[in-house]
Amino acid sequence: MINDMLSYLGDAANWTGTAGIPARLGEHLWYSFLAVLAASIIAVPLGVFIGHTGVGKVILVSASNVLRALPSLGIMTLLVLLMGVGLLPPVIALVLIAVPPILAGVYAGVANVEPAVVDAARAIGMKDSRIILQVELPLALPLILGGLRGAILQVIATATIAAYVNLGGLGRYIFDGLALYDYGQVLVGAVLVTALALVLDGLLALLARVLSPDRRLVSR
Amino acid sequence: MTKMKLPLFAALSMVAGSLVLAGCSNPTAATPSEDGASSSTVTVSSANFPESEIIGNLYAEALKSNGYTVETKFNIGSREAYIPALADGSIDLIPDYTGNLLLFIDPSADVSTPAAILSALPKALESKSLSMLTAAEAEDKDAVVVTRATAEKWKLTSIADLAAHNDEVVMAGPPEFKERAVGLPGLEKNYGFVPSKFEPISDGGGPATVKALLDGKVTAANIFTTSTAIPANDLVVLEDPKNNFPAQQVVPVAAAGKLDDGAQKAIDAISAKLSTSELIKLNEQVSGDAKVEPQQAAITWLTDQGLLSK
Structure with a gap:
């Protein structure tokens, strides 16, 4: 099986064209990017609102726990039956798993800013919008990035399901390999997804270090 | 560094997960059982999809009504899993499909016509110490x-x-x-x-x-x-006049010598009545909106066909 994988990876023909490894990697990243972007657009404002005002904390916790429990492949299949095959069903399924970690990160980051700091900002005449943008968000950045990092990893790992329907991505190797009892190819998919996840996680860790206003908060 | 652990764990468990998945269909991974079933008990099995489970239930219920002690082990997997299980005695009887079964045993077999398959299949099965009963007209291809x-x-x-x-x-x-x-x-x-x-x-x-x-x-x-x-x-x-898709008639497969004459007769009676349209109807009841349990659908069908002796 390992040999099959190595010979697959060693074959130059598998590195070119629309079914080649770079193309599949690109597709995988594209689906993941769309999902994380959409999830951020939903989760960041919501998390800021709840963290800043404290309204709806209970609903947030229960709702995001419910979202975490949803099986992505099942959701995607259901969406395919409702909407037909296409890019939307897998991306929506991925958005659903990306929202909880981002929401939790943003909410926790904003809610945990020292009240004294917020009070001080208010005392020097800052309005709520400025407090959020210039005080709370910068201080919350490490936790926000942590949530984003978790979301990206989960999405990268789960984006393989897109290949269950007619899309590409690294899951193509896994589904095609399983269908043909070609476990070398399955392993190619698994190893590439793993490698992609590790590389991205490393890059995000670096990014968190560079962007963080206080390094001690990031490297705990 | 606690942050690093979770993603790493997630990544590793993905690899482990894929390996487990890969292992599932590996014939050598199937646990060989001790000779569990005594000769009076017939263990009826099915592959891991609804239609196979329905037909397995037809066999099981018919045997029960003919006085056999029946044990059921449905949904045990694909051919890679159940053919070795039949050979080692962990199961005794399972429905299969003629063309794919023949190709599984002999990948170079001639599957150009339904008749060629039916004539080659008994011999191929014999080489694995398996036997087949009469194939049904019902075809899932x-x-x-x-x-x-x-x-x-x-x-x-x-x-x-x-x-x-x-x-x-x-x-x-x-x-x-x-x-x-x-x-x-x-x-x-x-x-x-x-x-x-x-x-x-x-x-x-x-x-x-x-x-x-x-x-x-x-x-x-x-x-x-x-x-x-x-x-x-x-x-x-669309018609397939050149038989590109090999014939896939439903055929009961048993370990050689496992079923006595009475049992064979009971199963043959099912195969004689099972046509493709009857099989579609059975599938409809189980997989359609009615969501009938495979066992119940089997009992109803057997009763309607007059195959349950009371």
Whole structure:
């Protein structure tokens, strides 16, 4: 099986064209990017609102726990039956798993800013919008990035399901390999997804270090 | 560093997960059981999809009503798992499909006609210490299916007619359809049919594939002949005059010498009445909106056919 994988990876023909490894990697990243972007657009404002005002904390916790429990492949299949095959069903399924970690990160980051700091900002005449943008968000950045990092990893790992329907991505190797009892190819998919996840996680860790206003908060 | 652990763990468990998945279909991974069943007990089994479980239930209920002690082990997996299980005695009887079973045992077998399969199969099974009973007329085989509208627009009756529209046809099917000899390579060889694009959908001709066909996202799809979606959506099964898809009649397979005459008779009586349309009806009850339990559907059918001795 390992040999099959190595010979697959060693074959130059598998590195070119629309079914080649770079193309599949690109597709995988594209689906993941769309999902994380959409999830951020939903989760960041919501998390800021709840963290800043404290309204709806209970609903947030229960709702995001419910979202975490949803099986992505099942959701995607259901969406395919409702909407037909296409890019939307897998991306929506991925958005659903990306929202909880981002929401939790943003909410926790904003809610945990020292009240004294917020009070001080208010005392020097800052309005709520400025407090959020210039005080709370910068201080919350490490936790926000942590949530984003978790979301990206989960999405990268789960984006393989897109290949269950007619899309590409690294899951193509896994589904095609399983269908043909070609476990070398399955392993190619698994190893590439793993490698992609590790590389991205490393890059995000670096990014968190560079962007963080206080390094001690990031490297705990 | 606690942050690093979770993603790393997630990544590692993905690899582990894929290895487990891969292991599932590995014949050597099947646990060999001690000779569990005594000769008076018949262990009836099925492959891991609803139709097989329904037919398994037909066998089990018929044997029960004929006074046999029946143990059931349904959904045990694919051919890679259950053929060794039959040979080592962990199960005694399972429904299978003639063409694929023959090709599984002898990949170079002649499967060009239904008769060739039926004449070669007993001998092939004997080499594995297995035996077959009479095959049913019911056939669950691959087919190229189009909507009624497409069939009428292009005047399609056989797969060969589809070849005239190669450039316009997008075909859906499970990923293996693209590579297997009986899939696209066979359709090209036999009929010159080469779709402009192939859309892999991994639900084995299930609801997502049917939806893509009905939505017009694809023009043709690889769907099984016993799919309830065919009558439900008035789909047209294109004829396959050159037998590109090998015949797949339902056939009971048993470990050699496991079933006595009475048991064989009871199973043969089922096969004699099981036609493709009857099988579609059974599938409809279990997989359709009614959601009847396979066992209940089996009992009802056997009663209707007068096969349950009371």
